[in-house]
Amino acid sequence: MILSQTFKDGLDSLGFHQEINECLFFTDNYTAIEDSSIKLQLEKAHKFDATAVFFRNEVSRQKAQIYIYDCTHADLSENHLSEIQKKVWSNGAVPIVCVFHKTEVIILDCTQHTTARNKPVYLATIKLAVKAQQLYNSNFAVKIKTGAFWAENSVKNDFKFNASSYDILIQWIREITRQIAFSNSDADEQVIKKIIIQSIMIKYLEERKDPDGNSSFNQKYFQKYGNCSEFVDVLSNGNFVALLEDLQRDLNGNLFDWNTEEKKIIPGLNLNSLVEALKAYKRPEESHNQVLELIRFYEFSYIPVELISRIYEEFLAGGDDALFNQKEKKKQEGIYYTPSHLAQLLVDEIMPLHDYNKVNIKKFTVLDPACGSGIFLVLAFKRLVQWWRLQNDLKKPKIKTLKNILNSIYGVDKEYQATKLAAFSLCLALCDELSPKQIIDELKFTDLTENQVLHCDFFIEHLLEKENLTESLLQQKSAFSKIRNKKFSRIIGNPPFDRGALDAYSRMWERENIEIPQGQIALKFLSEALEFLEVGGLQCLIIKSSSLLYNSSSIEYKEKLFSNYNVLQILDFTPLGRNNSLWDGADVASAAIFIRNEKPNFSKNILHLVFRRTKAVKERIVFEVDDYDFHFVKRNDAINNPFIWKNNLLGGGRIISLVSKSNVLNSFQEYLKKNDCESVEGYIKANEGTIQPQYMYSLKTLPTSGITSNGIDYGALDVIDSDVVFSKVPKKFFFEIPNLIIWENIGDEKLPVFLNTKESFTFKDKLISIKSNSNNKDLLRSIYLNFQSNSDFYRFFIYSTSSQLLINLNTAILKKDYMQLPYIENRDEFLNEIDLNIINDVNVYYQDFLRHGERSKILNKIAEKEFKDSIEFYSDAYCRLLNEMQHDKEKTFQLHEVNELYDSSYICVVFKFQKTATKKNIKWKKDTIENIDVISEFEISSRLNSKRILRYYHSDNTIVFVKPNQKRYWLSHIAYRDADKTFGDLLLNQEVQ
Numbered sequence: 003m004i005l006s007q008t009f010k011d012g013l014d015s016l017g018f019h020q021e022i023n024e025c026l027f028f029t030d031n032y033t034a035i036e037d038s039s040i041k042l043q044l045e046k047a048h049k050f051d052a053t054a055v056f057f058r059n060e061v062s063r064q065k066a067q068i069y070i071y072d073c074t075h076a077d078l079s080e081n082h083l084s085e086i087q088k089k090v091w092s093n094g095a096v097p098i099v100c101v102f103h104k105t106e107v108i109i110l111d112c113t114q115h116t117t118a119r120n121k122p123v124y125l126a127t128i129k130l131a132v133k134a135q136q137l138y139n140s141n142f143a144v145k146i147k148t149g150a151f152w153a154e155n156s157v158k159n160d161f162k163f164n165a166s167s168y169d170i171l172i173q174w175i176r177e178i179t180r181q182i183a184f185s186n187s188d189a190d191e192q193v194i195k196k197i198i199i200q201s202i203m204i205k206y207l208e209e210r211k212d213p214d215g216n217s218s219f220n221q222k223y224f225q226k227y228g229n230c231s232e233f234v235d236v237l238s239n240g241n242f243v244a245l246l247e248d249l250q251r252d253l254n255g256n257l258f259d260w261n262t263e264e265k266k267i268i269p270g271l272n273l274n275s276l277v278e279a280l281k282a283y284k285r286p287e288e289s290h291n292q293v294l295e296l297i298r299f300y301e302f303s304y305i306p307v308e309l310i311s312r313i314y315e316e317f318l319a320g321g322d323d324a325l326f327n328q329k330e331k332k333k334q335e336g337i338y339y340t341p342s343h344l345a346q347l348l349v350d351e352i353m354p355l356h357d358y359n360k361v362n363i364k365k366f367t368v369l370d371p372a373c374g375s376g377i378f379l380v381l382a383f384k385r386l387v388q389w390w391r392l393q394n395d396l397k398k399p400k401i402k403t404l405k406n407i408l409n410s411i412y413g414v415d416k417e418y419q420a421t422k423l424a425a426f427s428l429c430l431a432l433c434d435e436l437s438p439k440q441i442i443d444e445l446k447f448t449d450l451t452e453n454q455v456l457h458c459d460f461f462i463e464h465l466l467e468k469e470n471l472t473e474s475l476l477q478q479k480s481a482f483s484k485i486r487n488k489k490f491s492r493i494i495g496n497p498p499f500d501r502g503a504l505d506a507y508s509r510m511w512e513r514e515n516i517e518i519p520q521g522q523i524a525l526k527f528l529s530e531a532l533e534f535l536e537v538g539g540l541q542c543l544i545i546k547s548s549s550l551l552y553n554s555s556s557i558e559y560k561e562k563l564f565s566n567y568n569v570l571q572i573l574d575f576t577p578l579g580r581n582n583s584l585w586d587g588a589d590v591a592s593a594a595i596f597i598r599n600e601k602p603n604f605s606k607n608i609l610h611l612v613f614r615r616t617k618a619v620k621e622r623i624v625f626e627v628d629d630y631d632f633h634f635v636k637r638n639d640a641i642n643n644p645f646i647w648k649n650n651l652l653g654g655g656r657i658i659s660l661v662s663k664s665n666v667l668n669s670f671q672e673y674l675k676k677n678d679c680e681s682v683e684g685y686i687k688a689n690e691g692t693i694q695p696q697y698m699y700s701l702k703t704l705p706t707s708g709i710t711s712n713g714i715d716y717g718a719l720d721v722i723d724s725d726v727v728f729s730k731v732p733k734k735f736f737f738e739i740p741n742l743i744i745w746e747n748i749g750d751e752k753l754p755v756f757l758n759t760k761e762s763f764t765f766k767d768k769l770i771s772i773k774s775n776s777n778n779k780d781l782l783r784s785i786y787l788n789f790q791s792n793s794d795f796y797r798f799f800i801y802s803t804s805s806q807l808l809i810n811l812n813t814a815i816l817k818k819d820y821m822q823l824p825y826i827e828n829r830d831e832f833l834n835e836i837d838l839n840i841i842n843d844v845n846v847y848y849q850d851f852l853r854h855g856e857r858s859k860i861l862n863k864i865a866e867k868e869f870k871d872s873i874e875f876y877s878d879a880y881c882r883l884l885n886e887m888q889h890d891k892e893k894t895f896q897l898h899e900v901n902e903l904y905d906s907s908y909i910c911v912v913f914k915f916q917k918t919a920t921k922k923n924i925k926w927k928k929d930t931i932e933n934i935d936v937i938s939e940f941e942i943s944s945r946l947n948s949k950r951i952l953r954y955y956h957s958d959n960t961i962v963f964v965k966p967n968q969k970r971y972w973l974s975h976i977a978y979r980d981a982d983k984t985f986g987d988l989l990l991n992q993e994v995q
Contacts (some may be wrong), residue, residue: 003028003030003031005072006072006074006075008074008102008104009072009074009102011130012074012102012107012130013026013070013102014140015107015128015130015139015140016100016107016128016138016139016140016142016143017139017140017141017142017143017144018054018056018070018142018143020143020943021056021143021147021943024943024944025056025057025058025064025143025147026054026055026056026057026070026143027040027044027054027055027057028044028053028054029044029045029047029048029052029053029054029055030048030053032044032045032048033396037064037356038355038356038358038388038392039063039064039350039355039356040055040057040064041392041396042355042388042392043055043057043064043065043066045396046095047066047069047095050069050086050089050090050093050095050304051071051086052069052070052071053070053071053072054069054070054072055068055069055070055096056068056070056143056146056147057147058146058147058148058149058624059147059949060347060624060625060626061347061350061351061611061625061627062350062351062354063350063354063355065624066095066096067096067097067098067146067147067623067624068096068097068098068099068100068146069086069090069095069096069098069099069100070099070100070101070102071086071099071100071101071102072102073101073102073103074102074103074104077103077104078101078103080121080122081120083101083108083110083122084116084120084121084122086099086101086110086122087099087110087112087115087116087122087123088115088116088299088300088301089301089304090110090112091112091113091114091115091116091167091299092167092299092300092301092302092304092305093167093301093304093305093306094166094167094168094306094309095112096112097111097112097113097161097623098110098111098112098125098146099112105129105130105131106127106128106129106130107126107127107128107130107138108122108124108126108127109124109125109126109127109128109138110122110123110124110125111123111124111125111160111161113161113162113163113165113166113621114162114165115165115167115170115299115300116299120298125138125160126138137151137154137156137157139905141904141905141907144904144943144946145904145905145907147946148907148908148946148950148966149616149618149624149626149950149966150904150907150908150966150967152616152617152618152621152623153616153617153618153861153863153907153966153968154907157617158617161621163621163622166622167300167305167309168309168342170296170299170300171296171297171300171305171309173296174279174296174297175198175202177279177296178198178275178276178279179194179195179198181275182194182197182198182271182272182273182275182276185271185272185274185275186271186272189267189271190267193264193267193268193271194271196260196264197242197268197271197273197276198276199423199426200246200258201233201237201276201280202310203257203310203426203430204233204245204249205233205280205283205302206302206303206305206310206430206433207219207433207438207441208220208224208232208233208302209301209302209303210303210433210437210438210441211303211438212437212438212439216438217438218438218439218441218442218443219438219441219442220232222442223236223245223248223249224236224245227239227241227244227245228241232280233245233280234277234280234281234283237273237276237277237280238277240269242268242273243260243265243268243269246258246260246265252446253445253446253447254446254447254448254449255425255429255446255447255448255449255450256425256447256449256451257425257426257429257447279297280297282296282297282298283297283298283300283302306342307380307427307430307431307433307434308342308345308346308377308380308381308384308427308431309342310427310430338496338499338585338588338590338592339374339375339377339496339585339586340374340377340378340496340544341584341585341586341622342377343622343625344575344584345377345378345381345496346381347573347625348378348494348542348544348573348594349378349381349382349385349494351542351571351573351594351596352492352494352540352542352596353368353382353385353386353389353492355385355388355389355392357389358388358389358392358393359392359393361389363386363389363390363393363407363410364406365491366386366410366491366492367410367411367412367488367489367490367491367492368382368386368410368411368412368490368491368492368493368494369412369413369414369485369488369490369492369493369494369495369531369534370382370412370413370414370493370494370495371414371460371493371495371497371527371531371534372414372415372460372495372496372497372498372527373413373414373415373420373421373424373455373495374415374420374424374496375420375423375424375426375427376413376423376424376425376426376427376428376455377427378494378495378496379411379413379424379427379428379455380427380428380430380431382411382492382494383407383408383411383428383431383432384431384434386407386410386411387399387404387407387435390403390407398435399435401436401440401444401445404432404435404436405432405448408428408432408448408450408454409454411428411454412454412455412456412485412488412490413454413455413456414455414456414458414460414482414485415455415456415457415458416457416458416459416460416478417457418457421451421455421456421457422451424450424455425449425450425451425454425455428450428455429447429450432445432447433445453484456481456482456484456485457477457478457481458477458478458479458481458482459475459478459482460482460527460530460531461507461526461530462475462478462479462482463479463482463486464507464508464512464526464530465506465507466506466507466508467506485534488534489534489535489536489537489539490534490535490536490539491536491539491540492539492540492541492542493531493532493534493535493539493540493541493542493543494541494542494543495527495531495543495544496543496544497523497524497527497528497543497544497545498523498524499522499523499524499545499546499549499590499592500523503521503522503523504518504521504522504523504526505521507526509521509526511526511529511530511559511562512530513529513532513533514529514562514566516558516559516562517558517559518559519549519550519553519555519556519559520549520553520555520556522545522546522549522550524543524544524545524546524549525545525549525550525556525559527543528541528543528545528550528563528595528597529559529563531543532567532597532599535597535599536599537599537600538598538599538600539598539599540570540596540597540598540599541596541597541598541599542594542595542596542597543594543595544592544593544594545592545593545594545595546590546591546592547574547575547576547579547591547592547593547647547809548576548591548805548806548809548810550593550595551572551574551576551593551647551648552576552591552647552648552651552805552809553805554644554805557644560640560641561641563597564602564608564637564640564641565602565637565641566601566602567597567598567599567600567601567602568597568598568599568600568601568602568603569595569596569597569602569608569640570596570597570598570608570609571595571596571608571609571610571611572593572594572595572596572608572609572610572611572647573593573594573596573611573613574593574610574611574612574613574647574650574651575591575592575593575594575613576591576592576593576612576651576809577612577613577614577615577651577851577852577855578592578613578615578619578620578855579591579592579809580615580853580855581615581620581855583615583619583620583855591809591810602637604637604638606637607634607635607636607637608634608635608636608637608640609632609633609634609635610632610633610634610635610647610650611627611631611632611633612631612633612650612651613625613626613627613631614626614627614631614851614855615851615852615855615856616855616856616861617856617861619856620855620856626950628949628950628951629949629950629951630653630654630951630971630976630979633650633654635647635650643662644803645661645802645803646658648802648803648804648805648809649661649802649803651808651852652801652802652844652848652849652852653843653844653848653975653979654979655975655978655979655982656836656840656975656978656979656982657802657840657844657975660798660802660837660840660841661799661802661803663837664799664824665824667824667825667826667827667832668824668825669821669822669823669824669825670820670821670822670823670824670825671821671822672825673825674772677774677778677781678774678775678776679772679773679774679775679781679782679785680736680772680773680775681770681771681772681773681817681820681821682732682733682736682770682771682773683732683746683767683768683769683770683817684732684764684765684766684767684768684769684770684771685698685728685730685731685732685764685765685766685767686728686729686730686766686767687726687727687728687729687766688727688728688729689727690727691727691728691729692727693727693728693729693730693731694727694728695731695734697734697737697764698722698726698728698731698764699721699722699724701734701737701762701763701764702719702720702721702761702763702764703719703720703721703722703763703764703765703766704718704719704763704764704765704766704769705718705720706766706768709743709745709754709756709765709769710754711747711749711750711751711752711754713756714743714756714758716760716761719761719763722764730767732771735773736771736773737762737763737764737765737771738762738773739758739759739760739761739762740757740758740759740774740777740779740782741758741771741772741773741782742755742756742757742758742770742771742772742773742782742785742786743755743756743758743765743769743770743771744756744769744770744771744772744820745768745769745770746768746769746770746814746815746816746817746819746820747768747813747814747815748797748800748801748807748813748814748815749793749797749813751793752789752790752793752797753789753793753796753797753800755785755786755789755790755793756786757782757783757786759779768814770817770820772785788825788826788827791829792826792829794838794841794842794845795826795829795833795837795841796823797845798840798841798844798845799823799824800815800819800820800823801844801845801848801849802844803819803822804816804819806819807819808849808852808853812853836879836883836974836978839879839974839975839978840974840975840978842974843973843974843975844975847859847860847969847970847973848860848975851970859969860968860969860970860973861968861969861970862968862969863906863907863967863968863969864909864967864968864969864972870926872969872972873897873900873909873911873972874897874922874924875972875974876911876972876973876974876976876977877897877911877913877977878897879974879977879978879981880895880913880977880978880980880981880984881894881895881896881897881913881981883977883978883981883982884981884984884985887981887985888985892917892918893915893916893917893918893959894915894916894918895913895914895915895961896913896914896916896918896919896922897911897912897913897922897924898912898913898914898923898924898925898960899911899912899924899925899926899927900912900924900925900926900927901927901928901929902927902928902929902967903929903942903964904929905929906928906967907966907967908964908965908966908967909964909965909966909967909971909972910942910962910963910964911962911963912960912961912962913960913961913962913963914959914960915959915960915961916959941954942964945964946964950965950966951963951964951965951971952964952965953980953983953984953987955984955987955988955991961984963980
């Protein structure tokens with residue numbers, strides 16, 4: 003593309019020009035781009051009339067971040083800018099738009115809809131003749147591609163991230179539903195929901211325009227009803243039922259199927275709220291309800307079909323009032339509907355675009371065994387269409403081809419309504435691939451619920467009660483027979499997580515004849531779905547991570563899984579299981595496990611990729627990972643090391659080494675037994691029972707609030723009423739002094755372990771009593787002092803191994819977490835300097851990162867006053883370990899230079915391997931990248947395209963690291979990981995040479 007000088011200057015002002023064909027690509031020649039993902043995203047941007055697209059890396063693909071418009075030939079009006087923002091926001095395509103005018107660059111925030119007055123939301127207007135501001139300057143592009151932009155404090159304040167097209171549309175639909183329900187108090191709830199869902203479908207079809215801006219749909223279906231021009235007019239004049247009958251007859255597939263009783267209900271309903279809401283789309287001045295007016299922010303023809311599918315799931319899940327009364331029921335059943343950005347990531351992983359030339363689409367099949375409203379089915383169908391287009395020079399497939407592709411998609415769900423909505427969503431996806439004229443003149447839907455999207459229980463043949471099945475179960479059994487003997491190329495889905503949901507089913511993994519851990523139904527899906535996977539096929543299911551990775555009771559299950567099947571990778575979203583960071587309206591720790599149906603190769607490790615909770619991840623800008631989030635687990639460790647996954651969750655590296663090193667020590671449980679001590683948890687109250695020992699009423703009791711990290715509050719002791727009964731009570735001996743009182747909590751700075759010699763009292767089951775059978779007070783005191791001295795290590799060990807702490811709860815731990823502690827009897831011999839630094843990093847930083855995510859102090863820039871000390875501390879740790887491994891007596895690695903880059907958002911450190919110096923001679927610089935003689939600015943910028951972390955080994959014994967200026971990249975634990983990686987790389991280079 004030939005660029006005008008004005009446009010070049012504008013691109014230069016924001017650092018884009020140097021990114022051409024690296025992260026910046028132009029839409030005018032998208033067919034020539036080799037990367038298939040970039041090619042198709044450019045094709046999409048071309049439909050938005052964008053000139054170029056700026057990308058950043060997301061896991062294994064490039065993801066669009068900015069649409070760029072070259073308007074240097076003629077400035078756009080504000081109305082035109084609003085139209086761009088409305089389309090981009092409706093689609094959720096990118097968070098930012100940059101419009102280049104002759105003398106200025108306008109930057110729009112497309113995470114928000116246009117203003118109430120239909121004005122665009124401006125982030126910045128940059129005058130090209132004026133020196134750029136700090137945020138939007140020549141470093142803007144590199145900050146976007148590395149993610150540093152989203153970590154800026156000013157960005158966190160500018161972007162609100164609370165008004166996505168999905169959020170607003172849900173708000174709009176809920177308000178319509180409430181108003182219709184209010185106007186029709188006796189109406190059938192399902193009829194109201196169905197009216198709204200079908201209205202959205204009709205509105206979507208209405209807004210599909212041909213290249214000339216005409217709607218064939220309007221001409222064919224609306225004009226016959228009193229010469230109506232819009233769907234809202236048909237709705238107003240009482241012809242809704244007639245329209246539905248026309249659509250059902252012409253389009254088939256039962257999309258618009260209404261039974262006789264339902265059709266009788268509709269004319270009697272007051273649908274004025276729906277009419278008013280739809281009028282607001284183009285005639286907001288006629289609406290008198292601000293919420294109903296929200297639809298005017300949309301361009302319906304740009305809303306992605308997966309968003310509409312996701313909206314349908316909301317109807318299944320329900321809400322907080324009478325019309326949405328299924329919400330709590332769904333949560334109790336462990337059903338968490340898959341957010342579209344997560345579903346897209348998993349489809350990209352299991353059906354990568356670049357595999358298009360390896361796939362025989364005619365033989366390729368996909369199954370979702372718990373399909374819900376079909377978001378995975380929709381995305382799988384779209385991916386198959388993309389594969390077909392890439393195989394056929396980007397041609398558009400004809401209806402026959404699309405239907406053949408659709409025949410490859412299968413889904414199963416035990417909820418009837420879910421299967422209807424999944425079929426509905428797939429039909430929408432099919433429409434999305436067609437022109438309006440094709441839809442009107444050629445399209446006839448097939449009823450997908452007959453053979454492909456099946457209403458049946460995936461475990462219908464695993465029911466314990468196989469006789470006397472109800473009519474519904476018999477029908478489901480018949481439906482299931484349609485897939486029983488099929489083998490699929492890919493299986494993907496998000497089954498329910500409910501623990502104990504297998505009460506009606508066999509709790510066994512049938513093939514391996516072992517019990518499903520904790521009755522976790524998701525693990526039943528994980529194992530039984532493998533029976534439907536063809537040899538060499540791939541399966542990806544989302545599971546509750548605590549049930550498999552962090553659950554000590556799943557040892558036998560894990561052994562069979564990792565020994566007999568080729569587990570390729572586990573994408574661990576556990577850190578996102580808080581603060582609604584991944585799931586809409588729910589907090590649950592989850593992971594996606596990828597399995598190939600073949601025997602594993604024990605020489606190949608399993609990728610354990612941990613997704614951290616940063617601002618960009620939480621706000622769904624991009625799934626952000628870097629080198630330190632990748633952990634490679636040996637298969638023997640996956641089977642035999644119960645703590646490997648939790649160690650990686652904390653940070654991996656030498657955390658694993660320190661935990662493993664502790665195996666030589668006796669456990670606290672073993673130490674107690676050896677010294678004739680016993681432990682017991684406190685009492686448990688009951689609503690009814692017969693356990694009422696007299697001493698429980700004569701001794702005072704300590705309430706939960708009576709113990710903190712600081713100690714026991716003896717003033718809080720109180721008596722237990724005589725009518726209280728118990729389900730469990732320890733012997734009186736355990737309540738008597740002297741004893742150790744241990745609170746099952748991680749504590750603020752030390753473990754809450756206290757020596758009680760003052761007063762005997764009872765306590766509840768979240769407290770533990772340690773007693774010496776010989777009432778050896780000195781022994782108990784020595785244990786207490788041991789915990790005081792070694793609390794840092796004990797807390798580290800619990801953080802790194804507990805199946806509950808930082809997974810489901812922030813501070814509560816279990817008795818077994820205390821009992822399995824390696825008991826240190828000689829601290830100085832056991833712990834070295836490296837160990838102590840790792841312990842500090844886990845106790846101070848990593849646990850806080852898991853708990854607080856994007857608000858954690860570990861994500862902050864290094865304070866200016868601490869900068870030199872922090873970098874030198876990191877460098878000393880790195881060099882000391884690397885030099886120890888090098889064993890060179892004359893030369894050592896030493897910190898040579900530190901350079902702050904890109905407005906101090908990145909730090910470049912240079913190490914030299916030279917004669918050991920007695921005095922440090924470090925060069926401290928700012929934004930003088932051209933003076934780094936071993937690597938150029940272009941090389942640094944180019945290498946940061948695919949990674950946030952740059953390691954560069956120069957031939958003259960120079961090592962360069964370029965990493966973000968955040969505390970987490972400059973800790974001692976990271977220094978040790980860097981040193982281990984460097985040593986391995988240097989050894990590998992020597993072998994190659």
